[in-house]
Amino acid sequence: ETGVTQTPRHLVMGMTNKKSLKCEQHLGHNAMYWYKQSAKKPLELMFVYNFKEQTENNSVPSRFSPECPNSSHLFLHLHTLQPEDSALYLCASSQAGRGVQETQYFGPGTRLLVL
Amino acid sequence: AQKITQTQPGMFVQEKEAVTLDCTYDTSDPSYGLFWYKQPSSGEMIFLIYQGSYDQQNATEGRYSLNFQKARKSANLVISASQLGDSAMYFCAMREGPLNTGNQFYFGTGTSLTVIP
Numbered sequence: 001e002t003g004v005t006q007t008p009r010h011l012v013m014g015m016t017n018k019k020s021l022k023c024e025q026h027l028g029h030n031a032m033y034w035y036k037q038s039a040k041k042p043l044e045l046m047f048v049y050n051f052k053e054q055t056e057n058n059s060v061p062s063r064f065s066p067e068c069p070n071s072s073h074l075f076l077h078l079h080t081l082q083p084e085d086s087a088l089y090l091c092a093s094s095q096a097g098r099g100v101q102e103t104q105y106f107g108p109g110t111r112l113l114v115l
Numbered sequence: 116a117q118k119i120t121q122t123q124p125g126m127f128v129q130e131k132e133a134v135t136l137d138c139t140y141d142t143s144d145p146s147y148g149l150f151w152y153k154q155p156s157s158g159e160m161i162f163l164i165y166q167g168s169y170d171q172q173n174a175t176e177g178r179y180s181l182n183f184q185k186a187r188k189s190a191n192l193v194i195s196a197s198q199l200g201d202s203a204m205y206f207c208a209m210r211e212g213p214l215n216t217g218n219q220f221y222f223g224t225g226t227s228l229t230v231i232p
Contacts, residue, residue, distance in 0.1 A: 043206070043222040072184035088158055100212050101167055104220060106160035 004107035006091050012113045021076040023060050023091030023108050031096040032074040033104065034066060037088040049074060058082065065075055081114045088112075116141050118221035119207050125227045128197045136192040136226045138207030146212025149190040151181065154204040154225070162227070163205075166190055168212075197230045204228075 004025045013019050025032060034046040048056035049068040063085075065077040074091055088111050092104040120139045128134035140149065151163045167180045169231040174181040182191040194201055207223040 042224050043220075045220070049203075077208055090158075090160060092160075100146055100210050101165060102148075102210060103150065103165060105162060106152075109158035111158065 004091060004093055005106055006089075006107035006110050007084075008110060009108060010111045010113075012115065013078070014115050015081060015083070017054075017081075018077070018079040020057050020078065021089055021112075023074040023076075023107055025072055025074075025091075025093035025105070027093055027095075027105060029093040029095045029105075031102075032068060033092040033094075034074065034076050035090040035092065037090055037109070039087075043073045043090070047076075047102070078112075082113075083114050084113045086112055117223075118142065119134075119209055119223035121207055121223035121226050123226045124224075125229070127203075127229050127231055128194075130199060130230055130232050131196055133193060133195045134197055134228065136194070136205050136207075136228065138190045138192065138223060139205075140188050140190060140209050140221075142188075142209065142211050148210045148212075149181070150184070150191075150208040150210070150220070151179070152206045152208060153201075154206060156203070160206065164192070190216045199230050199232060202228060202230045204216040 007022045010099045012026045031050045033048050045058050046060045047066040052068050063080050067075040088109045090109045091107040094102050141202045147168045149166045164168045164174050164176045164179045164181050166183050173183050176217045180193045204225045204227050206225045
C-alpha cells in the first residue's frame with residue numbers, strides 16, 4: 001500500500017449504530033488530520049494529531065471521537081450520529097515542521113450516510 | 116473575511132485547450148504557502164502544485180502551472196492541453212506562516228472543471 005488509505009470507502013449506518021473509520025498513512029509522516037466535506041461547503045477541519053497528540057479539535061460534537069494509537073494510524077469512532085453528519089470524511093497526513101510548505105496528502109475518503 | 120476565494124463554481128474547457136482557474140487569498144502574514152488540489156468524483160484530494168510566498172518564480176509541474184501575482188494576492192492555476200481526465204473539482208488552499216500557530220489549511224470552495232471532447 002502506498003500513500004494514505006481509508007476504510008471503509010462507503011458506510012451506511014443508523015443513528016443508533018456505532019462504527020469506526022480507519023486511516024493509515026504509509027508516507028512516514030508525523031501529523032494526521034480528519035476533515036469533513038459536505039455538499040456545497042468548504043472542507044471542515046475536525047481533528048489534528050501531531051506526534052500522536054491531539055493538537056486541535058474544532059468544536060466537533062462528542063459523537064465523533066478520534067483515536068491515534070501511533071503516527072501511522074488514525075481512527076474516527078462514530079456513535080449516535082445525526083442525518084446531517086452524512087458527508088465525505090477525508091483523512092490526511094503531513095510531515096509537521098516544514099513550515100509553510102508542509103503539504104497535506106489525502107486518502108480517498110469514506111462516504112458516510114446516516115439514516 | 117474569507118481566506119481563500121474561488122469565484123468560479125463551474126468551468127468548461129475544450130479538450131487540448133488551456134484553462135485558468137482563479138484563486139485569491141487573504142493574509143497579513145509575509146510567509147505563506149499556496150496549494151492546489153484536484154478532487155475527481157472518486158473523492159480523493161490529489162495534491163497538484165505548491166507555491167511559496169518567497170518563491171521568485173512561478174511553480175510548474177508538468178501541465179500545471181501557478182500564475183502567482185503577489186501584489187494582487189492571486190494564485191491562479193493554469194492547466195495546459197486539457198485532457199478528459201482533468202474533469203474534476205479543483206481546490207485552492209493556503210497555509211500561513213509563523214504568525215499563525217495553528218495547523219490549519221484554509222481551503223476554497225472549489226471550482227468544478229469539465230473538459231469537453
